[in-house]
Amino acid sequence: MQLSPAEPLGELSAQLVEEERQDSVELAVIGLGYVGLPLAREAASVGLRVAGLDRDPRVVAGLNSGRSHVDDVSDEDVRRMREAGFTAYTDDACLTRAQTVVICVPTPLSTDGGPDLSAVTSAARAVARRLQPGQLVVLESTTYPGTTEEVVRPLLEESGLRAGDDFALAFSPERIDPGNTTHGLRETPKVVGGCTPSCTAEAVAFYGKLVDTVVEAKGTREAEMAKLLENTYRHVNIALVNELAIISRELNVDVWDAIRCADTKPFGFQAFRPSAGVGGHCIPIDPNYLSYKVRSSLGYDFRFVELAQDVNRRMPEYVVRRAQDLLNTAGRPLSGSRVLLLGVTYKPDVADQRESPALPVARLLRARNAEVSFHDPHVPLWTVDGTTVPRVGDLMTAVREHDLTILLQDHSAYDLPSLADEARLLFDTRGRIFRPGVEVL
Template identity: 85%
Template structure:
């Protein structure tokens, strides 16, 4: 394991507490709360290196599936789950399992609340569950993305209601998840793990734990710095995606091929990273996480984080821009959008996964339907799809659908798609991903 520490921190002190659950034959090294896109890969990786793992989830359907050897997420296969089970992994809905663990990691969702900040309901619930079974010497880690200060201001007080103290009786840390669904090159083990402890001794415990699972651990100064690092990563992407999205709109008006400009700029070996236009941002991070930082600035400092607010405005209007361009394309072909048949290709938020969280396909479909277009979809990873509770028809025969639909919009470029064949077959094709450059194809 490689450990990168803040130069001001040094090696700190010895790990806090006893990492063993003495006298418990049912003891486990790790309990993971929340067995979704973050928690289940963590449990798999821990089990693969020989740690005894238990998972806690409030959804009995998830627990039943996992205990029968079946996965519910893209990045963990049924075979992976069976291997986990063979290594002793079990899933449960009973929080009592937390008392058996040396380390408890909280991986629950933090969606946006009505006030634009994170809804910490699941984090609070998980922290209370941990508090109900907190043992001396345990390590507790929050991985759920949130605003700087959450670990210290929300989780720590709930745990200390037990009378135990962080840094003295138990260890508490924050380590931002860096799961990238569908990424086969940079998995959990290969991706450096940032860790910030409430105290130096807490950090040592957390570094030692993650060092068993990942190749490189990066120690932050504290929990707030680790929390901010996660928001910085995704705000950086959010802002740069907004930049190229607005650039795409402006370039069209200036008669500039923005895709070629990006290609040329990308040849510079330093000082530039290529981002590309898209129909909008999706997933569990980019559309959500920057809002946490904006919320914290607004609620704590009383003013706006203007870069984030502007990026949100630009990226949120991209689906409307896509629909407007689609309408113009149909008009050029002598057809109104009203009554036209529109096929959406690829409705997930990224290629080659089934994950539809915050996918821009939803607002695109909604806007098309509001304009009375007849919307259908095709996606090799999604058998059923509904928008606002109404099922969207799925094209079974893609070739036939391409020939029949008045307009096809490529929203996601799954590797299963033969893009050249799609371009040759579709009556009208609008490529929002910049993958098909040939006569007759409209490109975002």
């Protein structure tokens, strides 16, 4: 996140400083995306004065006009935030007025397989330019253990202030689950770890205003590791059932029924289900941060993560191979066949396409000369490698006209029994349609 440079605080007149302090806010959120905007909304809803900082002027202009760009935050939510005093900025001068600053910027993968911390370091430098004694600074961006202490803290202390003495510094992993209407920010326990016990106490007091349960970690590294553990656990178990799906087909076992039966055990088992791959920012990305840290710091591989990555990365290829077999059985080659992909987001009932397995599936189908179209009630336009994929209009007409329909995402808007009735061939990668004539992953 490259924030616009601002004049040093020392160049501001004492009068301006005093005016800014009188116009103080309880919270400034840096990064107004899937994590930062719900946080700002929750804070505004409990009566806190909130400012937002984002590098994208379109996002800032939209929010200040009452428009949301995030699935889980409605335009009405933004209008209520504005009525409560929320304002978005592109200028980091707003940080001077904040009692608490929370950094919620993206950490995508870098070329070496670790997290790209450029947005984090840019945000930390912006905070350092405006850092005031008594402020609380929290990093929520997912990263490897040690980032808060080894990267963010030194940048903040370039201000001349010291963490634990002059200001508080903590890490609190985001746990936003897009589309989840049961466990929102308030209902999901918040893990907090500070650089010192006093830092932790300040962060706990802040988050206690927003969430029902705050969990204290031993320190920042434990809080950072907790986030990676959560998603590595899911990543590894999804890889397990994905490989079981492949093996079970060869052994003539219905893996979906086996999972259903195992899930009746009231202890010692949690059901995970096969899919065309893993998507979203968390599961396919976060475990890489942990394997990167192990490799760079300890000099060896985190083999569980490496294996899970390999299995899940191969699932789109497996889906396309199964699709080809299904067409061949019906007497058609994949080359030249019309294939319709249903649901190109990474999870049901959201518009979020980050790391969606639909992308590699489409890419592989095209490489085999299939004619690919798509439908998704949440995605009006979809491109693959810079090329727009045709979007069908009338869904039922389309499934009748296409040689093969592949259900990649089971959005609730889809009438699955009707799809099964109308499609020439239907390949269900979500395990939702069990009836004769439907191929299930």
